[in-house]
Amino acid sequence: MNKFRILGPKKLKGEIRISGSKNSSLAIIFISLLTEKPIILKNVPYIQDIDVAVKILTKLGVKINRKKFMNIDSSGICDKFFSCKLIKYIRASIWLLPAIIIRWRSGKLILPGGCSIGDRPVDLHIWGLRKLGAKIKFNYDHLKIDSVNKLIGNTIHFSKISVGATITVMSVATLAYGTTIIKNAARDPEIIDIANFLNKLGAKIINAGKNEIVIIGVKYLKSCIYNIMPDRIETGTFLIAAAVSGGDILCHNTCVNNLKIVLKKLKFTGAKITFGQDWIRLNMIGKCPRSVNINTAPYPNFPTDMQSQFTLLNSVSKGSSVITENIFENRFMHVSEFIKMGARLNIKDNKIICCGVKKLIGSKVNATDLRSSISLVLAGCIADGITVVKNIHHIYRGYESIKNKLNSLGAIIECI
Ligand code: UD1
Numbered sequence: 001m002n003k004f005r006i007l008g009p010k011k012l013k014g015e016i017r018i019s020g021s022k023n024s025s026l027a028i029i030f031i032s033l034l035t036e037k038p039i040i041l042k043n044v045p046y047i048q049d050i051d052v053a054v055k056i057l058t059k060l061g062v063k064i065n066r067k068k069f070m071n072i073d074s075s076g077i078c079d080k081f082f083s084c085k086l087i088k089y090i091r092a093s094i095w096l097l098p099a100i101i102i103r104w105r106s107g108k109l110i111l112p113g114g115c116s117i118g119d120r121p122v123d124l125h126i127w128g129l130r131k132l133g134a135k136i137k138f139n140y141d142h143l144k145i146d147s148v149n150k151l152i153g154n155t156i157h158f159s160k161i162s163v164g165a166t167i168t169v170m171s172v173a174t175l176a177y178g179t180t181i182i183k184n185a186a187r188d189p190e191i192i193d194i195a196n197f198l199n200k201l202g203a204k205i206i207n208a209g210k211n212e213i214v215i216i217g218v219k220y221l222k223s224c225i226y227n228i229m230p231d232r233i234e235t236g237t238f239l240i241a242a243a244v245s246g247g248d249i250l251c252h253n254t255c256v257n258n259l260k261i262v263l264k265k266l267k268f269t270g271a272k273i274t275f276g277q278d279w280i281r282l283n284m285i286g287k288c289p290r291s292v293n294i295n296t297a298p299y300p301n302f303p304t305d306m307q308s309q310f311t312l313l314n315s316v317s318k319g320s321s322v323i324t325e326n327i328f329e330n331r332f333m334h335v336s337e338f339i340k341m342g343a344r345l346n347i348k349d350n351k352i353i354c355c356g357v358k359k360l361i362g363s364k365v366n367a368t369d370l371r372s373s374i375s376l377v378l379a380g381c382i383a384d385g386i387t388v389v390k391n392i393h394h395i396y397r398g399y400e401s402i403k404n405k406l407n408s409l410g411a412i413i414e415c416i
Helices: 022-034 048-059 085-089 091-104 123-131 163-173 189-200 232-245 256-268 304-315 333-340 370-382 402-408
Strands: 004-008 013-017 039-042 063-066 070-073 107-110 135-139 142-146 155-157 179-183 204-206 213-216 224-227 248-252 272-275 279-283 320-324 344-348 351-355 364-366 385-390 412-415
Touching: 004 370, 013 402, 022 039, 022 048, 022 070, 022 091, 022 163, 022 189, 022 232, 048 063, 048 085, 048 091, 085 091, 085 107, 091 107, 091 123, 091 142, 091 163, 123 135, 123 163, 163 179, 163 189, 163 213, 189 204, 189 224, 232 248, 232 256, 232 279, 232 304, 232 370, 256 272, 256 279, 304 320, 304 333, 304 344, 304 351, 304 370, 333 344, 333 364, 333 370, 364 370, 370 385, 370 402, 370 412, 402 412
Parallel strands: 013 248, 039 224, 155 179, 364 385
Antiparallel strands: 004 385, 004 412, 039 070, 063 070, 107 142, 135 142, 179 213, 204 213, 248 279, 272 279, 320 351, 344 351
16 A cells, blocks of 8 residues: 555646644644643644654653544653654654753653755754753764753854754743844744744743744743644645646635745746635646746745645746755655656756656656655646556655545545
């Protein structure tokens, strides 16, 4: 069952409900451990990365149950040596650090594994935490946190914008003594969502979403009920599904403001885009998209998580274009697979030179990471004939019910 067999070409049309944000949920679930009070989360997506996070926390003695909402009770957490092997599977487990530092003051955390899209270091997380007074050592494959007496707010000026490190430092600073200022902070909507969550717990975070975040330390955090924001990358992906297939898709439960640059680029391709407060619709019926240059960079610029989907779009668009990847060094693994399907793409350093073709041809292709896998599945939906995407397990990490959602829009996808 680790392959998708897709029959194309199909025009993808219809309406879809966007799930809760993967990246926001993952961070929020881990930093929920900052308080022993119960927490209720709404709109957490049913995806594999969340299942792994739940398994890790359950092993640590956190009680989590999921019916309509996710209930988290970490009052009985028992193990301060965070050596559970699952930690290696998801990058997000680095956000166990705030709880280790705040609640246990000492402990050991296996380093979250690397990832096929690049090296994924955690030096900025550690640097920022040390500036708050945390004592952390790198020890071969794990981090060792020694008794931290008093965490004291500080000015932390990151040399590079990092979503993960901003979340780590912002979370720990909520319970440090005094005021912390994070300069050159990541400005992503997920940072705002996580700050809103922490503020609902009683934190005092000001200016999340701006370049400079101010955090006034508080003594304790309480419980809360929190509704996770919609997944902007899932939204963008379904809009691409309409754009590449000459279709028409309406995404519900989403947020236009979080997708400005993506919508601007899609508009440039010739798509008709309409939207309301919580919906976006993209119509490409009867049109052939025009190719568009892409330059990935930290928010509010173009998201690296939408790069492979736009590579597909440019592969089947009129004209030639250049995609430049500036965030991760190894994020072009989908390119060789698109070429097998007839795409005319050339990699030069951190750029893909794309010459649009009229048709892709069904082929056997290999998924290597989350975003490449969804792009290959969409390629299969628009290619002539049968496409088999191997190693489809990557897709389940971040896309809820993806086969059913795409099939409800007219795709023909089966698991084999
Ligand atoms: C998060 C998202 C990921 C998205 C990425 C960039 C989650 C779970 N993942 O990843 O989907 O693609 O933001 O928008 O939220 N870096 C360092 N040292 C560090 C940390 C990062 O050098 O300590 C580098 C990275 O290698 C990368 C760049 O900084 O080149 C940006 O990474 P970062 O923003 O931290 O990405 P993540 O938080 O890992």
